[in-house]
Amino acid sequence: MKLLSPIQFSRFSLKNRMVMAPMTRSRAGIDGIVGDNVAEYYAQRAGAGLILSEAINISPDAIGSPFTPGLYNDGHIQAWQKVTQAVHDKGGVMVAQLWHTGRVGHSVDRHGHLPAAPSAVAIKSMQHFTSQGVKDFETPRALSLSEIKQTHADYIQAAKNAIAAGFDGVELHMANGYLPQQFFADSSNLRDDEYGGSIANKARFTLEVMQGLIDAVGGDKVGIKISPLHPYADIAFDDPVASYDYLINELNKLDFAFVELMKRSPMFPLLPHYPQDDEIELFGSKIKHTLIAGTGYGRETGEAELEKGIADLVAYGTAFIANPDLPERFELNAPLNQADRNTFFGGGNQSYIDYPRL
Structure with a gap:
């Protein structure tokens, strides 16, 4: 199987082309520090060619959801060192996904502070999970130019912290309606300064952060995740x-x-004016970097995607949650464990580190 063949790109030498997708699991402490169970969780899945970590908050201002991990103080770095060491001890490769949630948050989990975003535009089509239950989204406050520059600095420091914590690289989370995509989308960016208006201005935030990450830790350690047609969190483009x-x-x-290209989740309807094309063919064919295709793949569909010759690797989410030995199961065409969706976002070790191997 091509999925199980090795691949070399940039500084990465991977044993297979199966990527563990970044997935929020909400198992950190309220202080953002991950524990030994997180190290066990990722080490169990070190058979993946590449592990992309769950999204990690780059600063206190980045926090949107409770019990999500951080990467902005010494305690965070020391905790993640145990995780990366456990993964490396099992022969794995792990990249940290850098996260700023922007308006996808609530003041109850931010010490009473409103979330900040490119513009004061609230999410209307959904509600947010908070430590006090499900709540309507608040209207965020608009970031000032000085705060944008500080956010750039926070991304850079978090990337340096990730390398200090033993990660093999970093990925900018520019998908799923979070801050970089909020700057880029017409529905969430109403600014009239150099970060708003034209497509070029709206892309400026992402491109500046990417250049900053490249300068800070080296381009051979940097990737980005994009989701062009995924309308999560009221993200829409004209x-x-x-x-x-x-x-x-x-x-x-x-x-x-590398670029991780996420296809629209089937749980979200395609916006009426959006193209019906397959995202990997529509956008992936234009990407010159190593390409990771993601969302909804199985054993056969992942193999078929690689055979098309556009994507170089395939990311698996839910399948890796329930099957820590997923590459081995694919090799043997063995049955897969089914995931317990009730424990995806929070809980203890049950349905986290106790899924059986073959």
Whole structure:
């Protein structure tokens, strides 16, 4: 199987082309520090060619959900060192996904402070899980130019912290409606300064952060995740093809390791004016970097995606939650454990580190 064949790109030498997708599991302490169970969870799944960590908050201002991990103080770094060491001891490779939630948060989990975003536009189509239960989203406050510059600095420091914590690289989370995509989307960015208005201005935040990460830790350790047609958290583009064609063209000019291209989740309907095309064919064919395809793949569909020749690797989410030995199961075409969705976002060790291996 091509999925199980090794691949070399940038500084990464991977034993297979199966990527463990980044998945929020909400198992950190309220202080953002991960425990020994998190180290066990990732070490169990070190058979993946590449592990992309759950999204990690780059600063206190980045926090949107309770019990999510951080990477902005010494305690966080020391805790993640145990995780990366456990993964490396099992022969795995692990990249930290850098996260700022922007407006996808609530003041009850931010010491009473409103979330900040490009513009004061609230999410209306859904509610948010908080430590006090499900609540309506609040209207965020708009970031000032000085706060944008500070956020850039927070990303850079978090990337340096990730390397200090033993991660093999970092990935900018520019998908799923979080801060970089909020700057890019027409529905969430109403600014009239250099970060708003034109497609180029709306892309500026992401491109500046990417360049900062490349300069800080080296492009061979940097990736980015994008989700062009996924409308989660009220993200919408007037012309998604024009917007992402511009972004991809600009990213192609930068020297970094990989792009993770997330397809729209089938749980979210395609917006009426969006193209019906397959995202990997529509956007992936334009990407010059090593490409990771993600969302909804199985054994056969993942193999078929690689055979098309556009994607280089395939990311698996839910399947890796329930099957720590997923590559071995694919090799043997063995049955898969079914995931307990009730424990996806929070809980203890049950349905976290106790899924059986073959």
